[in-house]
Amino acid sequence: MLHTVVALVEDRPGVLNRVASLFRRRGFNIESLAVGTTHEDGISRMTIIVDGHEGIVDQVEKQLMKLVDVIKVEDLTQTEAVNRELALIKVRCTAANRREVLEIATVFRAQAVDLSPESVILQAVAQRDRVNGLLDNLRPYGVMELMRTGRVSMRRGTEVTAYGDQNGESEEMHRFHHESGRLPEGELPYVSD
Amino acid sequence: MTTTQRPPARSHQHAHEGAPPEAQGRVLSGADILLECLKHARATTVFGYPGGVVLPLYDRLPAHPEVRHILVRHEQGGGHAADAYARATGELGVALATSGPGATNLVTAVQNAMMDSVPVLFLTGNVARNLIGRDGFQEADATGILMPAVKHNYLVMRAQDLAPTFAEAIYLATTGRPGPVHIDIPKDVFLEEAEFRWPERVHVRGYQVPGAADEDEIRAAAEAIDAAERPIILAGHGIVISRASEELQAFAERAGIPVLTTLLGLGGLDQRHALSYGMMGMHGSYHANMAASNADVIIGLGMRMDDRALGRFADLNPDATVIHVDIDPAEHNKNIHTAFPIVGDVKETLPQLTAAVRRASHPEWVRWIDDLARAHAASLSVPEGPELTVQFVVQQIARAHADDDEDAIIVTGVGQHQMWAAQHMNISRPRQLITSGGLGTMGFEVPAALGAQVARPGASVWSICGDGGFQMTFQEIATMVDEQTPVKLAIMNNGYLGMVRQWQELFYKDNYVAVSMSQPDFIKIAEAYGIKGIRVDEPGQVDEAIREADAHPGPVLLDFRVTADDNVWPMVPAGAALSETVESADEVA
Ligand SMILES: Cc1ncc(C[n+]2csc(CCOP(=O)(O)OP(=O)(O)O)c2C)c(N)n1
Ligand SMILES: [Mg+2]
Numbered sequence: 001m002l003h004t005v006v007a008l009v010e011d012r013p014g015v016l017n018r019v020a021s022l023f024r025r026r027g028f029n030i031e032s033l034a035v036g037t038t039h040e041d042g043i044s045r046m047t048i049i050v051d052g053h054e055g056i057v058d059q060v061e062k063q064l065m066k067l068v069d070v071i072k073v074e075d076l077t078q079t080e081a082v083n084r085e086l087a088l089i090k091v092r093c094t095a096a097n098r099r100e101v102l103e104i105a106t107v108f109r110a111q112a113v114d115l116s117p118e119s120v121i122l123q124a125v126a127q128r129d130r131v132n133g134l135l136d137n138l139r140p141y142g143v144m145e146l147m148r149t150g151r152v153s154m155r156r157g158t159e160v161t162a163y164g165d166q167n168g169e170s171e172e173m174h175r176f177h178h179e180s181g182r183l184p185e186g187e188l189p190y191v192s193d
Numbered sequence: 194m195t196t197t198q199r200p201p202a203r204s205h206q207h208a209h210e211g212a213p214p215e216a217q218g219r220v221l222s223g224a225d226i227l228l229e230c231l232k233h234a235r236a237t238t239v240f241g242y243p244g245g246v247v248l249p250l251y252d253r254l255p256a257h258p259e260v261r262h263i264l265v266r267h268e269q270g271g272g273h274a275a276d277a278y279a280r281a282t283g284e285l286g287v288a289l290a291t292s293g294p295g296a297t298n299l300v301t302a303v304q305n306a307m308m309d310s311v312p313v314l315f316l317t318g319n320v321a322r323n324l325i326g327r328d329g330f331q332e333a334d335a336t337g338i339l340m341p342a343v344k345h346n347y348l349v350m351r352a353q354d355l356a357p358t359f360a361e362a363i364y365l366a367t368t369g370r371p372g373p374v375h376i377d378i379p380k381d382v383f384l385e386e387a388e389f390r391w392p393e394r395v396h397v398r399g400y401q402v403p404g405a406a407d408e409d410e411i412r413a414a415a416e417a418i419d420a421a422e423r424p425i426i427l428a429g430h431g432i433v434i435s436r437a438s439e440e441l442q443a444f445a446e447r448a449g450i451p452v453l454t455t456l457l458g459l460g461g462l463d464q465r466h467a468l469s470y471g472m473m474g475m476h477g478s479y480h481a482n483m484a485a486s487n488a489d490v491i492i493g494l495g496m497r498m499d500d501r502a503l504g505r506f507a508d509l510n511p512d513a514t515v516i517h518v519d520i521d522p523a524e525h526n527k528n529i530h531t532a533f534p535i536v537g538d539v540k541e542t543l544p545q546l547t548a549a550v551r552r553a554s555h556p557e558w559v560r561w562i563d564d565l566a567r568a569h570a571a572s573l574s575v576p577e578g579p580e581l582t583v584q585f586v587v588q589q590i591a592r593a594h595a596d597d598d599e600d601a602i603i604v605t606g607v608g609q610h611q612m613w614a615a616q617h618m619n620i621s622r623p624r625q626l627i628t629s630g631g632l633g634t635m636g637f638e639v640p641a642a643l644g645a646q647v648a649r650p651g652a653s654v655w656s657i658c659g660d661g662g663f664q665m666t667f668q669e670i671a672t673m674v675d676e677q678t679p680v681k682l683a684i685m686n687n688g689y690l691g692m693v694r695q696w697q698e699l700f701y702k703d704n705y706v707a708v709s710m711s712q713p714d715f716i717k718i719a720e721a722y723g724i725k726g727i728r729v730d731e732p733g734q735v736d737e738a739i740r741e742a743d744a745h746p747g748p749v750l751l752d753f754r755v756t757a758d759d760n761v762w763p764m765v766p767a768g769a770a771l772s773e774t775v776e777s778a779d780e781v782a
Contacts, residue, residue: 021340021341068345069399070736
């Protein structure tokens with residue numbers, strides 16, 4: 001069974017490495033993993049889709065929590081949540097059959113975001129099943145390229161996935177955690193002989 | 194959430210409270226900051242090996258005479274020595290290596306500390322910051338390589354981050370379930386200057402240190418214990434780590450429950466205690482394994498339900514109700530279905546359990562185990578006869594030190610000699626046995642003996658060495674000579690990778706492949722290093738050799754020419770259940 005696990009993690013170099021390494025090493029099966037920033041500085045959020053029975057998912061959560069850079073883990077599988085993924089699908093089509101393809105897109109509430117004489121890119125923001133349905137219908141025309149982000153999930157209503165304590169940190173440590181080791185993109189910021 | 198509250202009697206607490214360090218606020222080089230950190234944390238014994246990128250640090254060592262640097266002969270040895278230092282004292286061990294090959298030489302030692310939950314700080318230098326990621330000379334991705342082998346690790350990119358990183362690192366290493374933490378430091382960070390600021394408090398929002406357990410969970414478990422007819426305790430390394438021997442004894446006595454230990458749990462309860470039933474597991478005693486297999490309630494305390502201790506998981510007594518107390522929640526239900534998982538430090542949860550259970554005794558159950566123990570004593574006895582056996586040698590070493598004020602510390606390698614040491618040396622105090630459990634690292638025996646002796650200079654340290662394992666790391670004898678550590682290295686010279694030979698005999702139909710070894714003249718090795726060497730061929734020479742070695746003020750190498758083809762019994766064949774414990778080769782199909 002597929003489980004939706006959400007993790008709040010420190011936004012630090014190596015976090016993704018630690019999480020990926022954990023899944024590889026313990027043989028946990030990741031269906032998808034999506035990472036992004038959150039409204040809080042210094043905290044990223046991962047949505048991980050794991051395949052496995054209850055016992056495995058219990059281990060996944062606990063092993064994730066054991067990583068020092070993981071702050072909070074929640075299984076949203078059984079909760080009321082909004083689950084979405086973004087898919088970009090490049091489909092082969094010409095002026096002759098473009099209308100058909102766009103009709104299919106409409107049915108699945110996907111949008112055309114690029115057109116060329118021989119192709120169209122459709123964008124779907126939907127639950128996995130709807131994306132799969134859309135794909136099934138597009139295949140006969142020729143799917144040239146497909147990119148899916150994997151699921152992101154959020155609880156419905158006012159309940160949030162958050163961690164408890166926010167003020168245990170001294171100012172010094174906060175600054176340290178906030179700044180340490182985070183390299184701006186591009187050039188290495190430090191020069192030495 | 195994590196706070197700086199930590200269980201009492203743990204090391205390095207002082208580093209987190211009280212007056213700020215003397216150098217607080219001064220502008221120092223990264224190298225000086227690191228050395229100030231070591232001093233402030235009182236982690237002043239460093240097992241290290243120099244190299245290009247750590248030279249700025251070595252350059253500053255003479256300015257900090259409080260820091261004792263011990264020059265090992267191989268980084269793996271430095272890592273094992275720091276590991277044994279930590280096991281012998283419960284305090285943080287520190288190992289230092291250079292970048293590239295220095296760091297990769299540490300890998301075995303890091304994983305060894307990880308598997309056995311030992312608090313060790315591993316420090317490595319790395320190439321300068323502008324060279325990271327460019328495959329320069331002696332660059333290895335030490336942070337990446339060690340990531341899955343540590344509790345946590347850091348790459349420090351600014352001198353100003355060194356002190357907070359260090360404080361956090363030792364906090365992580367020594368609290369909760371202890372473990373190795375690694376800090377990787379680019380060369381130029383040692384040279385960069387920054388204000389030394391030791392943080393007032395360490396707070397890691399993704400890290401919790403469990404203490405006492407939930408009272409409802411305790412009550413529920415206590416009810417199951419009260420209802421038990423055949424309860425058994427499986428005590429692990431956690432009892433030793435948490436200094437919870439008294440708490441264990443009090444609980445076992447109140448509830449009248451026999452206690453078995455894992456290999457690393459040995460010493461958690463005095464073996465002379467009436468409720469002590471020795472070691473369980475692959476080479477545990479027959480009665481211990483049967484007791485675990487026939488109990489109706491199994492209480493695991495500070496142990497991780499490992500396959501070497503428990504045999505085939507699916508058939509470890511499927512009908513028993515399992516209560517599992519561990520500080521690491523990820524150990525619950527990992528290998529064994531657990532009805533009562535309890536998250537907590539055994540030091541605090543055991544008194545809770547003791548208060549919650551009824552006073553009880555289980556005379557019939559205890560008698561059943563006692564009868565088994567008597568009936569099956571033979572397979573665990575020291576063979577008599579004219580031949581020199583490992584069992585006899587280790588027993589005599591233990592007996593020679595039975596009345597010491599401070600127990601002899603027993604260090605072992607991995608293999609048959611390790612199992613015989615565990616069986617016959619009557620390990621009865623916490624931290625008396627220093628052995629590689631989880632990783633089973635041959636070559637641990639020599640550097641670990643060094644580390645144990647440095648940690649406890651007053652103790653007699655006897656290392657029971659395999660002739661195979663000894664040859665993996667014996668270069669550390671040179672370090673022992675430098676440091677004048679009077680370690681006794683007792684080589685069990687059977688001419689074989691004995692444990693592998695045993696498996697080939699029993700499970701591969703006597704097809705001996707790559708297990709017989711030509712040995713060097715070990716006495717000449719002793720001579721080459723300028724230490725005393727004693728050769729022992731017969732049982733009659735053993736006691737005198739032990740006396741002579743103990744009387745000698747320096748390191749001694751003893752070459753015990755033991756029988757070649759003995760097997761360790763009892764044994765749970767690989768993949769078998771504990772209930773399938775066998776006591777002789779005839780029983781192995
Ligand atoms: C580094 C390492 N390599 C290989 C092994 C596999 N192994 C386990 S026991 C053993 C034999 C050990 O031989 P020795 O040190 O002579 O001890 P003995 O069993 O003869 O007492 C081997 C090769 C190991 N545990 N560690
Ligand atoms: Mg051998």
